[in-house]
Amino acid sequence: MREQAAGEGDVDRRATGRFRGPLAGLLVALVAAGGCFVGGVSDPQGGEPAPPEPTAAPGTAATRADGTTSVEEFAQDVADAQAVAERYWAAQFRASGEGFRPIRRIISYQRAGEVSCGGQALPRNNAVYCSQGDFIAYDVAWSVAAFRQVGDAFVFYLLGHEYAHGIQVRLGIRYDFTIQQELQADCMAGAYLGDSVRSGTLTLGEGDLEEFRDGLAAVGDDPDQPWFAEGSHGTAEQRTDSFFRGYERSLAACDLG
Numbered sequence: 001m002r003e004q005a006a007g008e009g010d011v012d013r014r015a016t017g018r019f020r021g022p023l024a025g026l027l028v029a030l031v032a033a034g035g036c037f038v039g040g041v042s043d044p045q046g047g048e049p050a051p052p053e054p055t056a057a058p059g060t061a062a063t064r065a066d067g068t069t070s071v072e073e074f075a076q077d078v079a080d081a082q083a084v085a086e087r088y089w090a091a092q093f094r095a096s097g098e099g100f101r102p103i104r105r106i107i108s109y110q111r112a113g114e115v116s117c118g119g120q121a122l123p124r125n126n127a128v129y130c131s132q133g134d135f136i137a138y139d140v141a142w143s144v145a146a147f148r149q150v151g152d153a154f155v156f157y158l159l160g161h162e163y164a165h166g167i168q169v170r171l172g173i174r175y176d177f178t179i180q181q182e183l184q185a186d187c188m189a190g191a192y193l194g195d196s197v198r199s200g201t202l203t204l205g206e207g208d209l210e211e212f213r214d215g216l217a218a219v220g221d222d223p224d225q226p227w228f229a230e231g232s233h234g235t236a237e238q239r240t241d242s243f244f245r246g247y248e249r250s251l252a253a254c255d256l257g
């Protein structure tokens with residue numbers, strides 16, 4: 001997937017491309033373990049995150065032999081996904097006559113408890129948006145593993161999903177069940193990506209659509225998990241449906257009100 005940098009021509013990053021081998025059940029379990037949440041809006045004195053670190057954490061900065069899935073490329077994808085999301089949402093807010101404040105920070109972490117949200121330590125193997133402090137935080141080792149396993153499109157999806165939680169907060173959207181919040185975030189992530197492709201901001205590489213499907217399949221809830229349970233995100237099928245509804249039909253499909 002390539003971002004067309006505004007005013008700078010093509011940044012000329014080649015899509016890293018293809019699905020890389022069978023998705024381990026690992027990914028599924030890891031995502032389900034933490035889930036991403038909109039942390040403690042009702043607790044205003046909640047924790048500040050640790051100072052931001054470089055996206056490519058030193059401990060994981062080994063490049064792979066094939067040169068296509070390096071931590072540097074991962075970091076570039078995160079930065080690109082952030083830039084595309086900021087541009088996209090700024091335009092949406094502007095079109096509604098409203099000012100837009102980008103999400104304040106995107107933070108990587110390596111250890112459980114290194115970053116906390118509202119006094120709650122963030123676990124390993126997760127990515128979250130924290131409304132207190134208005135930041136996205138992700139376990140860099142887990143995210144790089146998913147990037148290597150699924151492909152670069154997963155990074156754009158993941159960032160887009162967490163970013164969407166920040167937009168929900170800005171819009172004052174708060175559902176009773178986490179599954180509603182999560183499926184809407186998937187739809188909004190789909191809209192940000194689909195619209196960015198249609199506008200030429202993003203160029204899909206071969207296999208990127210397949211990577212979205214692979215990634216969504218990997219982050220679905222266990223079929224036995226009740227939909228109404230706290231932390232439910234939706235089954236793989238529900239998440240895939242929501243994402244592609246947004247991807248194909250834009251934000252009108254996402255019930256933003």
Ligand SMILES: [Zn+2]
Pocket residue numbers: 035036037161162165181182185
């Ligand atoms: Zn989420």
